Amino acid sequence: MNLTLKVWRQNGPTDKGQFKTYEARDISSDASFLEMLDIVNEGLESKGEEPIGFESDCREGICGVCGMVVNGAAHHSTPRATLCQVHMREFKDGDTVTLEPFRSKAFPVLKDLIVDRSAFDRVITAGGYISVRAGSAPDAHVTPIPKVLSDRSMDAAACIGCGACVAACPNAAAMLFTGAKVTHLNLLPQGQPERYKRVQAMVEQLEHEGFGHCSNHQECVRACPKGVPLDVISLMNRDFIGAQFKLRS
Amino acid sequence: MGWLSKFLNSNIGLKVLMALSGMMMLGFVVVHMTGNLQVFLGAHALDRYGSFLQNIGELLWVARLGLVSALTIHVLSATILTLRSWGARPVAYRSKYWFAPSLLSRTMLYGGVAIGLFLVLHLLHLSPSIFGLDHGIAAITPGYEHCKTVGDGLSASLECGVYANVVHGFSVVWVSALYIVAMIFLGMHIGHGAWSMFRTLGLDNPRYDRLAQGAAVSIGALVAVGNSLIPISVLVGLVHL
Ligand code: HEM
Ligand code: FES
Numbered sequence: 224m225n226l227t228l229k230v231w232r233q234n235g236p237t238d239k240g241q242f243k244t245y246e247a248r249d250i251s252s253d254a255s256f257l258e259m260l261d262i263v264n265e266g267l268e269s270k271g272e273e274p275i276g277f278e279s280d281c282r283e284g285i286c287g288v289c290g291m292v293v294n295g296a297a298h299h300s301t302p303r304a305t306l307c308q309v310h311m312r313e314f315k316d317g318d319t320v321t322l323e324p325f326r327s328k329a330f331p332v333l334k335d336l337i338v339d340r341s342a343f344d345r346v347i348t349a350g351g352y353i354s355v356r357a358g359s360a361p362d363a364h365v366t367p368i369p370k371v372l373s374d375r376s377m378d379a380a381a382c383i384g385c386g387a388c389v390a391a392c393p394n395a396a397a398m399l400f401t402g403a404k405v406t407h408l409n410l411l412p413q414g415q416p417e418r419y420k421r422v423q424a425m426v427e428q429l430e431h432e433g434f435g436h437c438s439n440h441q442e443c444v445r446a447c448p449k450g451v452p453l454d455v456i457s458l459m460n461r462d463f464i465g466a467q468f469k470l471r472s
Numbered sequence: 473m474g475w476l477s478k479f480l481n482s483n484i485g486l487k488v489l490m491a492l493s494g495m496m497m498l499g500f501v502v503v504h505m506t507g508n509l510q511v512f513l514g515a516h517a518l519d520r521y522g523s524f525l526q527n528i529g530e531l532l533w534v535a536r537l538g539l540v541s542a543l544t545i546h547v548l549s550a551t552i553l554t555l556r557s558w559g560a561r562p563v564a565y566r567s568k569y570w571f572a573p574s575l576l577s578r579t580m581l582y583g584g585v586a587i588g589l590f591l592v593l594h595l596l597h598l599s600p601s602i603f604g605l606d607h608g609i610a611a612i613t614p615g616y617e618h619c620k621t622v623g624d625g626l627s628a629s630l631e632c633g634v635y636a637n638v639v640h641g642f643s644v645v646w647v648s649a650l651y652i653v654a655m656i657f658l659g660m661h662i663g664h665g666a667w668s669m670f671r672t673l674g675l676d677n678p679r680y681d682r683l684a685q686g687a688a689v690s691i692g693a694l695v696a697v698g699n700s701l702i703p704i705s706v707l708v709g710l711v712h713l
Contacts, residue, residue: 229566242566295569321567328560391571393578394557396483426484435560436483436553438577439668445571453671454678461674463484471475 224250224316228263230275231323233332236339240332242321245275252312256299257282257289259311275322276335282307284448287383290390291336292323297387297446305385305448325390329397329432340386342432343400347384349428350421351404353413372410379407381449391446394435399443401429402455409462419466426463483556484672486549491669493542493549498666500539501658502691505698508638511711515635522634543591550584576664576689583661590654597641639706639713648703659696663689 226247233240245267250259257279264274280288284305291306293299298306301313314320322336330338368376380403388399405422408414414421437456444453479485507525510517525532642648666688670676676684705711 292565295565295567296571300569300571323565323567326561326563326565328562395560396557426482427478430482433560434483435557436487437672438580439664439671440574440577441572442570452678454676457671457674457676459674460484460487460672464488464674467475467479 224252224311224314226250226259226314226317227319229319229321230335231332232275232335233324234334236331236333250311252310254311255282255307256293256309256311257307276333276337278337279307284308285383287385290325290385290387292321292325292390294321297325297390298385298448302445303448303450305383308448325386327386327389327395327434329395329434330386330389338386340384342434343384343386343397345432346397346401346425346428347404350417350423350425351408352417353408354416355413366412368412375454376407376410378450378452379403379410379455382407382447382451383449385448387446387448388443388451389434391442392435392437393440393442394438396437396443397429397432397434398437398456398459399447399451399453401425402457402459403451405459405462406455409458419462419469422459422462423466423470426459483553486553487672489545489549490553491672493546494665494669496538496542497546498662498691500535501662501695505695508702509698511635511638511702512705515633515713518635518638519633547584547588550581554581574664576660576692577668579657579660580664583657586654586657587661590650590657593650594654597647636713638702639711642703642706645707648707651703652700655696655699658699659692659694661692662695663692666691 228245228247229242230245231240232243245263247259247263248266250262254262257277260275260277267274277291278288280286282289284307287305289305289307290298293306293309298304299309299313301309324330324332324336325338325340327338329342330340333339382400382403384400386397386400389395389397392398405425408421409418439453439456441453444451480489507521508518510521642651667685668688670684702711
């Protein structure tokens with residue numbers, strides 16, 4: 224199949240950037256979206272042009288490194304899939320496809336479709352840890368956890384930190400990401416010692432990075448390749464409000 | 473108190489303020505509508521309700537102060553959050569795909585602005601006495617020819633009867649049309665807001681989420697329809713002097 228790509232090209236963080244048009248010729252419908260870009264880049268390189276910058280690592284939907292906005296949707300509109308899991312059979316021959324980087328003040332563009340997501344790392348560093356007894360590994364099942372809680376916690380822990388929630392949110396908020404990280408630990412017994420300190424620190428860092436607020440549009444939830452539920456945001460809100468009382472008593 | 477200002481200045485803190493003030497105003501809107509629907513019980517009932525409100529004295533001022541504070545807080549935090557959210561995405565997307573195209577959530581800003589503008593019209597229209605602006609209002613708003621001015625200066629008020637006010641006021645087609653449009657906006661605002669506010673406060677329960685969403689939309693629809701029934705009934709002559 225043949226496609227026309229409208230791709231955001233930006234030489235570096237300070238470059239203004241612009242859309243450029245490329246043709247993708249003779250692409251197999253079995254190719255993945257990223258393989259299609261590899262083929263286009265090979266063509267560009269053979270002509271001595273600068274290849275299109277994009278990130279990927281595992282290419283099987285687990286690392287969270289890939290990601291861009293395809294036709295206005297983070298990771299393309301395919302439900303529950305990272306961009307590396309999207310295949311060309313989802314497009315039609317002759318389609319025009321628009322490729323943009325994740326847009327957010329907190330994710331500055333480094334080059335073309337690559338953005339700097341280290342704001343997420345700083346949010347995690349602020350509180351995404353637990354206190355454990357150092358020494359020999361504890362026996363399994365030493366801490367009983369109700370099934371309902373472990374299920375909700377694991378739903379949150381499915382977050383791979385790809386940033387699609389920020390990209391899809393009309394307010395460029397990172398509430399789903401931060402909510403997932405807070406909830407994942409705050410629901411479990413192991414997370415209790417730092418529960419309120421954690422939410423306070425992570426939300427403060429979140430504010431500091433310049434992300435927006437939550438309007439409950441639910442765009443993030445639909446864009447999330449891992450199906451992290453909206454509830455993680457209200458659970459984070461609950462603990463953040465609680466922290467205002469608990470941290471002062 | 474540093475922690476408090478830090479909390480209230482955070483995005484979540486500002487949303488908590490919006491949720492609490494919105495909850496207050498929602499309570500008022502429902503009570504206000506229930507009171508006004510007495511128009512269908514006739515002039516006597518509505519006028520008695522009107523003079524009851526006028527005669528609760530200080531309590532009326534407590535309620536007004538509470539509502540004005542709620543409105544001010546609501547509008548201020550909405551403004552700050554909207555400006556911040558525009559700043560959070562300095563470069564817009566060329567194309568935007570909506571995964572969950574919710575008309576209700578996406579019209580909150582427009583609806584809010586529309587309700588704000590409507591409130592100005594509404595206050596000038598139906599409670600002219602609180603501003604002592606009787607002459608000005610009587611001159612620019614059709615339908616007040618039946619009113620008598622009592623007193624002068626700031627303490628001047630119009631004596632006309634709430635029922636007569638409502639009938640005269642809503643006999644003007646464009647005024648009624650504006651009210652109905654505003655009520656549709658208000659209903660939509662509530663349809664998303666009444667569900668969203670519980671999530672902001674972390675008071676939701678995943679098991680009842682669908683129910684909560686349905687309830688919010690129903691209350692919004694009820695407010696829009698209930699309030700609009702009044703101008704519609706005046707226009708079709710169901711409610712008359
Ligand atoms: C179409 C439906 C409505 C009708 C018929 C109506 C009628 C009235 C009337 C008759 C008054 C004057 C009461 C008096 O003089 O004692 C009044 C005042 C007022 N209305 Fe409405 N109203 C409607 C909808 C709304 C809505 C939806 C809101 C807002 C959220 C609202 C907010 C107010 C406020 C803030 C006042 C002033 C209260 C005060 O004086 O302290 N109204 N309305
Ligand atoms: S490359 Fe690892 S998730 Fe796509």
